[in-house]
Amino acid sequence: MPDLCGIPLAHPVLNASGTYDAIAARRVFGDALLEDFPFAAFVSKTITPEPRAGNAPRRIWETPAGMINSIGLPNKGLEGFLVEDLPQLAELPVPLVVSVMATGREEFVRLVEAVGAREEVAAIELNVSCPNVHSGLIVGEQPSETVALLQALRPLTAKPLIVKLTPNVADPAAVAIAAEEGGADAVSLINTLKASAFDPASGEPALAAGHGGLSGPAVRPIALQQLRAVTAAVSVPAIGMGGICDGADAAEFLAAGASLVAVGTESFRDPGAGSRIAAELETARPGTLRV
Numbered sequence: 001m002p003d004l005c006g007i008p009l010a011h012p013v014l015n016a017s018g019t020y021d022a023i024a025a026r027r028v029f030g031d032a033l034l035e036d037f038p039f040a041a042f043v044s045k046t047i048t049p050e051p052r053a054g055n056a057p058r059r060i061w062e063t064p065a066g067m068i069n070s071i072g073l074p075n076k077g078l079e080g081f082l083v084e085d086l087p088q089l090a091e092l093p094v095p096l097v098v099s100v101m102a103t104g105r106e107e108f109v110r111l112v113e114a115v116g117a118r119e120e121v122a123a124i125e126l127n128v129s130c131p132n133v134h135s136g137l138i139v140g141e142q143p144s145e146t147v148a149l150l151q152a153l154r155p156l157t158a159k160p161l162i163v164k165l166t167p168n169v170a171d172p173a174a175v176a177i178a179a180e181e182g183g184a185d186a187v188s189l190i191n192t193l194k195a196s197a198f199d200p201a202s203g204e205p206a207l208a209a210g211h212g213g214l215s216g217p218a219v220r221p222i223a224l225q226q227l228r229a230v231t232a233a234v235s236v237p238a239i240g241m242g243g244i245c246d247g248a249d250a251a252e253f254l255a256a257g258a259s260l261v262a263v264g265t266e267s268f269r270d271p272g273a274g275s276r277i278a279a280e281l282e283t284a285r286p287g288t289l290r291v
């Protein structure tokens, strides 16, 4: 039976943070959603210490075999999440992973202390694709920043800490090694790749923020290579994601070293993708990969 840092899971397919709104899905599908929940564990959208409105529209742009988003992490902030969302997410029939992000170590400490103290939460994912306000450096782009952050957070909770790696570095394995050294229990990868598009009608940047992050099938071969490099370098388990659309894709990620997989962009097209891919995976184990 697959597991998430020792937490037993019904199958190896999770959602990728920010790509499946379980609270909205419950409103649409009612309690039927709980009876046939698509994922073996649920990862929340990233929360930040204070509420964020996100970026101005346009925030999504379709590309060949993918999409660029510049959503900008809109969320209710820590208090809003704990009061409004956590009780609803706790009703899901699967373990809950809460994704957190902050721009300073003190703020990260606040998030991990508050979220880690809640028994409804099984594990915490650290979204480190954010600048440190003190150094100006993106934490997840610097092994030294990553290890220092983990060393500050590790003593605060006994819950598993998963570090979500950014693909926007020359050497993701070096950052994964730093996360492991700092006491991370697992890594997850990949987050979106920095990307731009221009609106052919106007010649202006397609996204109001100017740039965004690419996801979907277009990123899959890059995700697989980064996964190979990372899993060769660390012994903690890796959750692999990036363009997974079916069981054969998921099997490739397992073949590349992932212990679990996560589905992101595909859930926008097929909200039942999680359980479909878990079922397809049963017949698409490595050795039976699509050719």
Ligand SMILES: Cc1cc2nc3c(=O)[nH]c(=O)nc-3n(C[C@H](O)[C@H](O)[C@H](O)COP(=O)(O)O)c2cc1C
Binding pocket: 016, 017, 018, 019, 045, 046, 069, 071, 073, 099, 127, 164, 190, 191, 192, 214, 215, 216, 217, 219, 241, 242, 243, 244, 262, 263, 264, 265, 266
């Ligand atoms: C609309 C959208 C919102 C996202 N929001 C988050 C987020 O809040 N936190 C996070 O760590 N990653 C976020 N991601 C990145 C995904 O979790 C995932 O790492 C990435 O999209 C690659 O997987 P995919 O190709 O299957 O979508 C988001 C991606 C998309 C497309």
